[in-house]
Amino acid sequence: MKAIFISIxxxxxxxxxxxxxxxxxxxxxxxxxxxxxRVIAISDDENEIKSELNNSIEKADLVLITxxxxxxxxxxxxxxxxxxxxxxxxxxxxxxKQIESFFAARNRPMLEANTQQADLPESCTIxxxxxxxxxxxxxxxxxxxxxxxxxxxxxMKAIMQDEVFPRLEERFQLxxxxxxxxxxxxxxxxxxxxxxxxxxxxVRESGLGLAYLPSPGQVKLxxxxxxxxxxxxxxxxxxxxxxxxxxLYFYGRDEVTLKEVIGSLLRQNGQxxxxxxxxxxxxxxxxxxxxxxxxxxxEGALTTxxxxxxxxxxxxxxxxxxRYGAVSREIAKAMAVYGREKLCVDWCxxxxxxxxxxxxxxxxxxxxxxxxxxxxxxxxxxDFRFGDNRERNIQMTILSALNMLRCSIVGLTxx
Amino acid sequence: MKAIFISIxxxxxxxxxxxxxxxxxxxxxxxxxxxxxRVIAISDDENEIKSELNNSIEKADLVLITxxxxxxxxxxxxxxxxxxxxxxxxxxxxxxKQIESFFAARNRPMLEANTQQADLPESCTIxxxxxxxxxxxxxxxxxxxxxxxxxxxxxMKAIMQDEVFPRLEERFQLxxxxxxxxxxxxxxxxxxxxxxxxxxxxVRESGLGLAYLPSPGQVKLxxxxxxxxxxxxxxxxxxxxxxxxxxLYFYGRDEVTLKEVIGSLLRQNGQxxxxxxxxxxxxxxxxxxxxxxxxxxxEGALTTxxxxxxxxxxxxxxxxxxRYGAVSREIAKAMAVYGREKLCVDWCxxxxxxxxxxxxxxxxxxxxxxxxxxxxxxxxxxDFRFGDNRERNIQMTILSALNMLRCSIVGLTxx
Numbered sequence: 113m114k115a116i117f118i119s120i121x122x123x124x125x126x127x128x129x130x131x132x133x134x135x136x137x138x139x140x141x142x143x144x145x146x147x148x149x150r151v152i153a154i155s156d157d158e159n160e161i162k163s164e165l166n167n168s169i170e171k172a173d174l175v176l177i178t179x180x181x182x183x184x185x186x187x188x189x190x191x192x193x194x195x196x197x198x199x200x201x202x203x204x205x206x207x208x209k210q211i212e213s214f215f216a217a218r219n220r221p222m223l224e225a226n227t228q229q230a231d232l233p234e235s236c237t238i239x240x241x242x243x244x245x246x247x248x249x250x251x252x253x254x255x256x257x258x259x260x261x262x263x264x265x266x267x268m269k270a271i272m273q274d275e276v277f278p279r280l281e282e283r284f285q286l287x288x289x290x291x292x293x294x295x296x297x298x299x300x301x302x303x304x305x306x307x308x309x310x311x312x313x314x315v316r317e318s319g320l321g322l323a324y325l326p327s328p329g330q331v332k333l334x335x336x337x338x339x340x341x342x343x344x345x346x347x348x349x350x351x352x353x354x355x356x357x358x359x360l361y362f363y364g365r366d367e368v369t370l371k372e373v374i375g376s377l378l379r380q381n382g383q384x385x386x387x388x389x390x391x392x393x394x395x396x397x398x399x400x401x402x403x404x405x406x407x408x409x410x411e412g413a414l415t416t417x418x419x420x421x422x423x424x425x426x427x428x429x430x431x432x433x434x435r436y437g438a439v440s441r442e443i444a445k446a447m448a449v450y451g452r453e454k455l456c457v458d459w460c461x462x463x464x465x466x467x468x469x470x471x472x473x474x475x476x477x478x479x480x481x482x483x484x485x486x487x488x489x490x491x492x493x494x495d496f497r498f499g500d501n502r503e504r505n506i507q508m509t510i511l512s513a514l515n516m517l518r519c520s521i522v523g524l525t526x527x
Numbered sequence: 528m529k530a531i532f533i534s535i536x537x538x539x540x541x542x543x544x545x546x547x548x549x550x551x552x553x554x555x556x557x558x559x560x561x562x563x564x565r566v567i568a569i570s571d572d573e574n575e576i577k578s579e580l581n582n583s584i585e586k587a588d589l590v591l592i593t594x595x596x597x598x599x600x601x602x603x604x605x606x607x608x609x610x611x612x613x614x615x616x617x618x619x620x621x622x623x624k625q626i627e628s629f630f631a632a633r634n635r636p637m638l639e640a641n642t643q644q645a646d647l648p649e650s651c652t653i654x655x656x657x658x659x660x661x662x663x664x665x666x667x668x669x670x671x672x673x674x675x676x677x678x679x680x681x682x683m684k685a686i687m688q689d690e691v692f693p694r695l696e697e698r699f700q701l702x703x704x705x706x707x708x709x710x711x712x713x714x715x716x717x718x719x720x721x722x723x724x725x726x727x728x729x730v731r732e733s734g735l736g737l738a739y740l741p742s743p744g745q746v747k748l749x750x751x752x753x754x755x756x757x758x759x760x761x762x763x764x765x766x767x768x769x770x771x772x773x774x775l776y777f778y779g780r781d782e783v784t785l786k787e788v789i790g791s792l793l794r795q796n797g798q799x800x801x802x803x804x805x806x807x808x809x810x811x812x813x814x815x816x817x818x819x820x821x822x823x824x825x826e827g828a829l830t831t832x833x834x835x836x837x838x839x840x841x842x843x844x845x846x847x848x849x850r851y852g853a854v855s856r857e858i859a860k861a862m863a864v865y866g867r868e869k870l871c872v873d874w875c876x877x878x879x880x881x882x883x884x885x886x887x888x889x890x891x892x893x894x895x896x897x898x899x900x901x902x903x904x905x906x907x908x909x910d911f912r913f914g915d916n917r918e919r920n921i922q923m924t925i926l927s928a929l930n931m932l933r934c935s936i937v938g939l940t941x942x
Binding site: 122123124125126127128129130131132134135136137138139140142148149150151152153154155160182183184186217218219220223225226243264266323325387389392393394395396397398400401402404405406407410411412413414415416417418420421424425454455456468469470502503506 | 539540541542543544545546547549550551552553554555556557563564565566567568569570575706715716717718720721737738739740741743747749802804807808809810811812813815816817819820821822825826827828829830831832833835836839840869870871883884885892894912913914916917918919921
């Protein structure tokens with residue numbers, strides 16, 4: 113099965129929006145064995161859309177269109193599709209009800225422009241949009257399937273997952289590429305490759321595909337079998353081996369996140385968690401709290417950004433802050449230990465560092481971060497040196513802190 | 528001048544890489560008045576590349592190709608271009624020297640594959656790549672310019688800035704398309720359109736382009752003049768009018784963020800800020816702290832996720848928590864007022880809500896959020912009803928809290 117993605121909207125052409133929809137669709141289609149032939153972004157222009165549709169229907173079995181379905185005048189995708197598929201708009205009662213309840217749930221009045229979003233092409237199958245007011249539309253022409261969806265990423269994703277992929281899977285014998293992933297934190301791509309050289313050779317000889325998928329602070333390994341699920345057991349054994357050999361880095365399988373792994377561990381142990389943050393500003397706490405049900409183990413956090421609050425809230429002596437500096441092994445340790453008491457938690461993680469882009473000194477250069485993990489019996493501190501990009505340093509600190517916490521909870525000593 | 532971008536590489540199609548190059552090129556071309564007609568991503572396939580070149584040369588004056596110039600075998604762009612432009616490869620001595628010094632500077636040995644990167648098409652103009660080993664190539668055919676560049680973002684950007692744009696500017700009277708944006712928070716796209724109906728008609732009649740660019744919690748308005756900067760004054764007056772009429776929503780111009788606006792206001796006033804968070808878990812503090820230099824006004828934060836910590840850290844009476852419930856107007860207010868004292872700050876913002884996806888009740892349904900802003904003299908509380916998506920509710924709460932704070936600082940009363 114071959115697919116072409118058409119993204120509609122001037123904001124993509126002038127670079128105001130990065131086309132992350134295409135990347136997500138590419139990932140989801142590929143792992144179902146749908147081959148992506150091309151990705152196109154064009155403007156909200158009727159002739160452009162029609163000519164691209166002609167071209168794509170000829171070349172592909174599946175054409176996924178995103179964008180241009182909003183209630184305002186500059187959105188013309190729906191009317192263009194009506195024209196292209198020679199149909200007309202009719203009021204779709206189920207969609208109207210859904211739009212009405214969408215507004216009712218938000219206590220907001222409905223405008224005429226919103227009501228009109230329930231007028232949909234007669235000849236298409238309507239794909240409900242649980243997260244918004246623009247429904248998906250499924251057309252068929254010359255053996256090609258054309259699906260139009262809103263451009264808002266989480267609306268589009270829900271329609272793909274709930275409506276489009278199930279229909280495709282039901283109707284077509286999708287290629288049975290079988291993917292499994294295993295997640296690492298704290299080791300770069302080339303160092304990882306060096307450490308698992310023999311394992312990698314063995315994997316490649318066995319005919320499985322291996323891909324390194326790096327993102328800041330993490331590398332995901334993906335194994336692909338062309339023989340479908342039949343090799344699932346073998347892949348599990350291969351993953352077992354990695355987790356046994358390199359437990360400090362490998363933290364979970366199949367898209368699990370560190371924050372979820374920590375949630376499961378704490379829930380199992382009946383333990384509680386808090387954080388005390390400086391350079392991450394509350395981002396570590398927010399990451400932990402973003403897991404649904406985190407209130408079972410996450411009690412709360414202190415962001416002691418200023419030295420004054422490090423003193424007032426944690427009772428760290430001002431002279432210690434002056435002697436060691438706020439970005440130091442000693443203060444990271446004090447933050448975690450005192451924080452654990454103030455927050456009355458079993459585990460407390462602290463962060464302090466120079467996130468940048470300014471503020472480095474000779475002793476604590478830009479990107480220096482200390483992370484401490486305190487439990488009843490022990491406190492572990494590690495120092496890191498990230499780069500000069502503030503956003504990235506904060507993200508790296510959050511991930512490193514979560515992995516240090518994971519290692520501490522399961523009784524591993526960080527290197 | 529019309530441009531088409533062609534990005535080459537399977538990693539873009541299967542979604543392993545997000546096409547940020549296209550977004551950057553789109554921005555840079557647009558602000559020079561080069562109209563971007565389409566953005567295409569295709570695979571490393573000779574026939575695909577040639578067919579797309581034929582198509583693009585017909586439609587556009589400028590074709591910018593990125594990717595497929597690496598030293599490995601799967602990179603075929605250079606050989607395809609040699610074939611397409613009916614030329615041959617010749618050793619380019621200046622490029623060879625540049626590659627040699629590139630490797631020497633990094634203390635790395637040079638491989639034969641790297642030497643071959645100095646073999647370049649005879650008929651093109653070579654564009655030096657200061658950051659890598661794949662040079663840029665400038666071809667001309669049928670009045671169209673075709674430029675091929677490496678896909679590594681910072682290599683491509685340097686070649687565009689140092690070589691491509693200066694040549695284009697020298698040779699062509701570039702049209703000066705002029706974009707300006709104004710930012711809103713707290714009002715949906717269709718409500719905004721309703722409120723500014725007359726303004727919008729006036730804008731459209733005056734020949735300026737208007738686009739609504741929504742993202743969760745925010746709508747950006749973009750005005751475009753085809754007559755370049757000559758209409759800048761007029762656009763400023765149009766924006767002034769919006770800010771005067773709808774000051775609760777319009778918070779700034781030209782890509783400024785709410786957290787930056789708040790930073791400037793607090794810095795001007797010499798005031799300090801803290802947060803006390805429940806449903807946002809520390810995310811509001813992290814957002815505020817993500818601005819470089821935030822330590823000038825941001826003191827710190829408390830994440831009181833559990834009721835126990837709301838009591839222990841803020842001294843909110845347990846009986847109040849039981850009587851009103853943690854998600855209530857009264858508790859939001861108490862969090863902001865007591866938090867202001869505990870953190871010793873001029874402004875304190877609190878959040879409490881049911882982020883979901885579970886936990887709603889008849890009285891406080893899923894998505895209910897209370898936000899309070901306390902200053903020395905006043906405390907404002909507002910309630911919100913967001914949806915059932917946890918991540919989005921948290922994000923909407925953070926943005927709404929920032930906008931409420933902004934309104935309070937500048938002395939506006941929220942509706």
